[in-house]
Amino acid sequence: MAKPRIAFFKFSSCAGCQLSVLNLEEHLLDIFGAVDIAYFVMAKRENHEGPYDVGFVEGAVTTPREVQELKKIREECKFLVAMGTCACTGGIPSMKNFAGTQRQMEEKVYTELWDIQSIPAHGIDYYVKVDAYLRGCAVDLGELVELLKSLLLGVSPHFRPHAVCNECKLKENVCLLVHKGKPCMGSVTAAGCGALCPSLNRPCEGCRGPANDANTVSLAQKFLELGLTREDVRRKFLKYAGNTPEFRRGAEAV
Numbered sequence: 683m684a685k686p687r688i689a690f691f692k693f694s695s696c697a698g699c700q701l702s703v704l705n706l707e708e709h710l711l712d713i714f715g716a717v718d719i720a721y722f723v724m725a726k727r728e729n730h731e732g733p734y735d736v737g738f739v740e741g742a743v744t745t746p747r748e749v750q751e752l753k754k755i756r757e758e759c760k761f762l763v764a765m766g767t768c769a770c771t772g773g774i775p776s777m778k779n780f781a782g783t784q785r786q787m788e789e790k791v792y793t794e795l796w797d798i799q800s801i802p803a804h805g806i807d808y809y810v811k812v813d814a815y816l817r818g819c820a821v822d823l824g825e826l827v828e829l830l831k832s833l834l835l836g837v838s839p840h841f842r843p844h845a846v847c848n849e850c851k852l853k854e855n856v857c858l859l860v861h862k863g864k865p866c867m868g869s870v871t872a873a874g875c876g877a878l879c880p881s882l883n884r885p886c887e888g889c890r891g892p893a894n895d896a897n898t899v900s901l902a903q904k905f906l907e908l909g910l911t912r913e914d915v916r917r918k919f920l921k922y923a924g925n926t927p928e929f930r931r932g933a934e935a936v
């Protein structure tokens with residue numbers, strides 16, 4: 683039986699999620715043995731044209747050219763995965779959507795503007811149908827392996843719908859929000875990272891985007907009570923997933 687043809691693509695992003703794939707180390711040889719990595723510019727010299735069985739897309743879409751490329755990729759891939767927060771919700775690039783006009787942002791970043799054609803940053807499902815999401819900035823390696831194995835076995839991956847707080851409690855961490863007054867976003871953020879940041883005594887910054895039933899309005903009020911300014915609260919909700927209705931509600935609640 684022919685191995686599934688896999689492709690990795692990059693749009694506007696830091697490339698950290700593709701790097702995470704290469705960091706799979708102990709799984710890498712097994713995975714590369716089970717699939718045909720047909721296109722992965724960061725990892726291989728020789729790359730081949732589609733069609734592909736599975737396409738992983740990293741990065742937000744921020745230019746008209748990227749929109750056209752993404753639509754072509756969608757046509758070429760039977761199964762399309764948004765890989766990382768940039769591709770899922772717009773991620774870090776989407777901060778620019780809320781910081782001024784497009785032109786003001788371009789003037790801040792570039793000295794020569796004549797060739798710049800940027801558009802508001804969005805995740806890839808703003809333009810095309812997406813079959814699976816790997817959340818996180820960067821993606822969680824456990825979830826990446828889970829998805830790859832599930833695709834090979836033809837079953838649905840098991841991703842968690844609950845909030846980071848659930849994982850944090852399972853780790854028996856002392857709550858940073860309740861006991862230390864730190865502005866942790868774990869209660870409104872989708873689990874799957876194993877409560878990575880709170881386990882290192884750092885508040886969750888919401889990098890995986892909203893959990894199911896996220897009560898962001900209530901958390902925004904709590905942040906104000908903790909002494910954050912309205913602008914700080916807005917920034918927290920707009921940092922990774924301001925394009926989502928849930929986090930946008932949190933930002934607009936103060």
Ligand code: SF4
Nearest residue numbers: 695698766767768819
């Ligand atoms: S999600 Fe984070 S790590 Fe991944 S490409 Fe975007 S900025 Fe980089």
Ligand code: SF4
Nearest residue numbers: 847850857858866868
């Ligand atoms: S530290 Fe953060 S993630 Fe952990 S239980 Fe408290 S609010 Fe939730």
Ligand code: SF4
Nearest residue numbers: 875879886887888889
């Ligand atoms: S704890 Fe929050 S910010 Fe840290 S990796 Fe998990 S979702 Fe992202």
